[in-house]
Amino acid sequence: MFSGKSRSAAKTAIEEALRLRKARDTLRDSIKNLENIIIDGASEPYEIAEAEMELPNLRERLDKVHKHLVSKERALGVEGKSRYNHLASSPFITDRMNARALKVRLRQRLQARKFERDRLERTFRRQLNTSERKLHNHTEDSVKRRNHGIQSLAQQYNKLCEQMVNRISLGRAPANAIAPRPIPTKELFSLDVDDSIWDDIGLDDSEQTTDLPLWLVDEGVRMGIQGILLRDRCDEELQRLRYELKSLAEWHSEEWTIVNMAIATIQDSSILYALYQQRRNLARLAVQWTQALAGLPSEVVPCFAVPEGEELIDVQCEVDAELIEDEDEMDQTGHDEELVGYNEFEDDDLDIGLVEYMDTLALTDAGNIDREVESVTLL
16 A cells, blocks of 8 residues: 555556546547547538547547656556556546545635625725626626626536435445535525535545544534534623623612612602602512522522512512513504405406396396386375
């Protein structure tokens, strides 16, 4: 086996030989298609002329590629040639090479798009003259036009990933082969550090991926790490909310104390009325907050300052009544919204023929009734 720099050099040589092999096969197919055009009697004269003009150039390129390929294959050595023949005959390796090339191209286009977007954002923040505005609009249109091509590359890459997964499940892939992860279209343009666009797992030799850390190759471990991070953020948020709740209770206690002290010292009736209203509002807040925090553990919920006796009962009844009234208003609002969608029956929707027929029947009945009345009168 190769090791160190020798392995890297051998890998590069094998990849170059595979690329030349594919180029040779493509040129052969192109030459064959042109020869078929020349042989086909149904071909147009201009098609035959174009084929005859292109054939010498393609044959010359094929000869150069073939000679280059032969020299590369001879330089591989015994072990490298054995590995090369194995890779060249594996459809999985072909798909992997194509996927790697697509991903490299996709990264380049996404990075170029990112730079263009940054330029647009910088120019958007300042005043532009006419020429700069035209350049800004042109760049914006170019970015939008390239989005479709980038999405097409991502779809081709995901299709190759799916093919490699199928080959692995059918046992048509090398041992320990790992299929690369597809790129979700939702995160295609975000370019976050943990996006799959930067993940090359499954795009390299399988023997180089066996010793990789689990967080890089195991999806379950990756999801577990994300779950732990989410739990840590929730714990931090819960701690912050506890501090906020403590501060809220301290503020309420301070306000309650100040209002009661003011009531005890002030004699002016107009000011006392406002103070009692403030005391009432603070009591209502305490009752509302206590009800809202009823689902939390008792050691978390602070004790708010509230009045005692009948005053507390009165405040609780007032809060409960407001809650019931709000629920009734919400129900009524929903009912009114349903009525808004109801379309009343309009005369324009009636069948004209049916209306005329009904009018005729009504007139006939009225005439019969009049005749009966006249006959009764004569009698």
